[in-house]
Amino acid sequence: MNRLLAVPGRRPALVLWVTAVVTLVAGLQLLRIHIDTDPENMLPESQPDRVFHDLVEERFALHDAIVVGLVNEDHPEGIWNARSLGALHRLTGSVLGMEGVIARDLMSLAVADNITQGESGELRFEWMMREPPATDAEALRIRDQVARLPLLLDTLVSGDGRAAAIYVPIESKDQSYRIASEIGRLAAGLDTPDVVHITGLPVAEDTFGVEMFVQMGVSAPLAGLMIFLLMWYFFGSWQLIVAPLLVAMATVIITMGLLTGLGYTVHIMSSMIPIFLMPIAVVDSVHIMSEFIDRHSPQEEPATTMRAVVAHLFRPMLFTSLTSAVGFLSLVLTPIPPVQVFGAFVAVGIMLALVLTVTLVPAWVARLTPRQLARLAPRHGADAAPQTTLARALRAIGRVGFSRRAPVIAGAAALLVAGLAGILRIEINDNPVRWFKADHRIRIADAVLNRHFAGTYDAHLVLTRTDDASGRFAAETAPLLGALRAAGVATDEFETRIEAGDFDGLAAAIDDALFEAEAAAIAPLEALLAAAEASRTASRWFQQPEALAWVQSLQAALAESGYVGKTNALPDVVKVVNRELRGGGAEHYRIPGSAEGVAQTLLQYQSSHRPQDLWHMVTPDLRSTTIWLQMTSGDNQDMTRVIAALDAHLAANPPPADVEVRWAGKTFINVVWQQSMVSGMLWSLLGAFATVFVMMVLLFRSLREGLLAMLPLTLTIISCYGLIGWIGKDYDMPIAVLSALTLGLSVDFAIHFIERLRALRAADPASAERRLFEEPARAIARNALVIALGFTPLLASPLVPYATVGLFMASIMLISALATLLLLPAVMGRATAAPTEVPA
């Protein structure tokens, strides 16, 4: 091992060249980068809820949609004036022609169909607003028409008349930023007093991807720069800190190159890998350089000094790296693929950083000229006790820790209790729109549009009839088919149709057979036809009036939950058409009394300009239907409350037999992955905690010191998460993932602390505690400060997860450094004192 560690000092050029070539090759892989911001990918592709969600999107031809809102707060009639509707009409027209927009499914007043009574009581199907209104009076006439159509009101125009919406379905989610930007440009050129807002989950997600890319390119390097400025401040030598700079850069580039090169996409999680790796990559270098400066004397070859330093620090560095890697590797236990990828690659990066630290740093130092090295000496001589503020503060901390043990332990215990209380207050919640700060244009659009409309967040409650209609039919009609075969009629096609459940096709085939049939076959054929028709009508369950009544009862229950702005479903269509067929009176706003009545009502609805709209609500076989929920909040908590409300309703009012009730939709899918994330994170955290504990016991070959090493990190995790509970910040994806970082980084300080104290006590027990609070304590404090302050640029990021990481990183560093430097002395006591009991 020692021989291996000596290589960088002897062959520095070789080490530098090999690193450079490997980094360059990995860097080239970055050109293949593929960004993925789809939260659906938080679930494995085979996850049952995701499979069902995809199936529902296909079954009902549902697409991700951008929501564009025109808001008029000034005009007395709100949006109901010729100028605003003209703008809406023009904007709709332009959007319809855009590449990537599914024009036929676009929803806007300008392409909405209207069903009304003509002057002599005739039924009229006409476009609601084929041409924009020429006068304000015409605009008000359109308002009155819309008021009669519950499917449009509060969806395409807000109930308060202040806003109109365009739902822009798009072919692919990764087009939404481009399309939203184009719509934004069109809106800017629109001659209108209205304010145009653009939102929707696809826009939020895709915009996040674009801004994430910017953050990776700007924030992360900026954080890196900050770290190196701080290191320069601490070490005072440009030449020296170039080494950790190279280590950090090579670590990040090789790890990300490996990730993209292996074909993984850069998801929101993996985009943070550089930010996580940067501090971890420099911490070992900080320890090495701190000790190198302390030990170096002009009389000695720098390579020799460095070899001694590396040999001395290798064990704690190996263990700190291993523990950090274990913390991140534990994320592989979560059932969320992007989190697994993130955990695995950070773990790889950590071990890579260790290798680079023990090779690149010595190689670099070996190349420094004696003159450059000499400049290090005056500032930090080997035996000099520096009188900087930091140094004095650390000595004070050391004195407090060792002498005022009871108050320190009591303070820690109080912090622990407060932290636990805070954890109990934690609200588990997430919403991709909230990944933007409150003043981001998407957040503003989200707030404004959800204030006016029934909601821009979607969920679907899918109801599916599951009885085996064709199987029952086959059993019932077997004797008839036998009779037909006896009469010489070929029944192959009938049987194929029956098996496929295609009663329509069967009826047509029987009809054809009847035309050519011999006399003996006519009676059984007619009986079969009658049976086929009866089975067909029965199998089309969602055109039975009682089925529609049940769907309505679910809609009512959902509305009562208080978290649903509006539901849209098949009964709404049937009732509107029935009313207009019967003269338009409000008393006819109901479901017809027979399945035939419903079927004929739907046939009329299909005689409109947009017959395909029906299939967004029900399948052509009338066996599966969906209730579209519009919600004003995309928070998982609110979706969870809706689910609970429905569950309670279904428990009290069980659904009919053979009907499956199941959730789908983007807002629902976000709840699913978040739930599996929270439980997954808890298990991975516990698993990592146990593993790290075992490693500590093995490292120190002592149960007591193993427990001691776990103390600061336990306090850090509990107080950091307690803080989240107290300040009321939602426990979301970034927060969950940071637990792994907390665990990995806060144990580092304890390892170095205990390891160094042991060595010092072995050398000279009398001065050990005093000396511990010189160079070793400074290395710990410098590390904490470098990382904590180094990440302040992230606070300026418009993306909340990045700001959260920055803030959290600072808290973790400060709390765990303090916990290590204060609590460990208090618990351990001076060497002469009797061992203190370790709180469990």
Add this chain to the structure above:
Amino acid sequence: MNARIACLLLVATTTAGAETLTDAAAIVDRANLAAYYAGADGRSEARMIIRDAQGREQRRQFTVLRRNVTPGGDQDFLVVFSQPADVRGTVYLVKKHLERDDDRWLYLPGLDLIKRIAAGDKRTSFVGAHYFYEDVSGRRPRDDSHELVETTAEHYVLRHVPLDKASVEFASYVTWIDRNTFLPMKIEYTDEAGKAYRRVEVLAVEDFQGHPTVTRSRVSDLTGGGHTDMELRFIGYDLGLPVEVFTERSLRTPPREWLRRPGD
């Protein structure tokens, strides 16, 4: 023997049609007559299979009775649904006028309801199919301006531009009219951007009583996918359909004797 005479007559009519026409309006008028006015009256049974982009099917089966009030002018239609069973007995009565809006009535047996339907917009779906009302009853030649674009060995190729752009969803359409039968064999509708988004095509033509008749055709949605196939069977012309068949009385009590299949 009868068949031979019919053959001779057919040859005679085809040769007569073989002279090359150069006047777009004249071609359109003859095409209109060939496609919608064969015989003094007629009946046929239509079977529609509507397939969406996912290949899911819906079926419709109905009988159409037609009577020309004046040759190339007003017409009456009675459309009676027989399948699927839950819409059986649904009836449309259409009085097509050249000089004013059509009169349309609807009977829905499930609601026991007769309702007049406004004729304003004829470019709505016909009972959920990719066919429009106008495809079934015919678009008035005078609603468009016509231009003969090309004359090929088999077809007159014409381009038509609507006179009232606001009343239709297309910017223009092109028809390929058979030079012998004058049946429009293919129609393609183009949007403002110049993209063809809808196609009507004839898949089979058969001769009935000297009238070349479309027996199978298809309308395709070229952007969203999906198409509707229509098959026409049990076709007869010059049946002597009485005027009373095309009155409101036929809505509730369809004229059984005229709806029956020939030979049934």
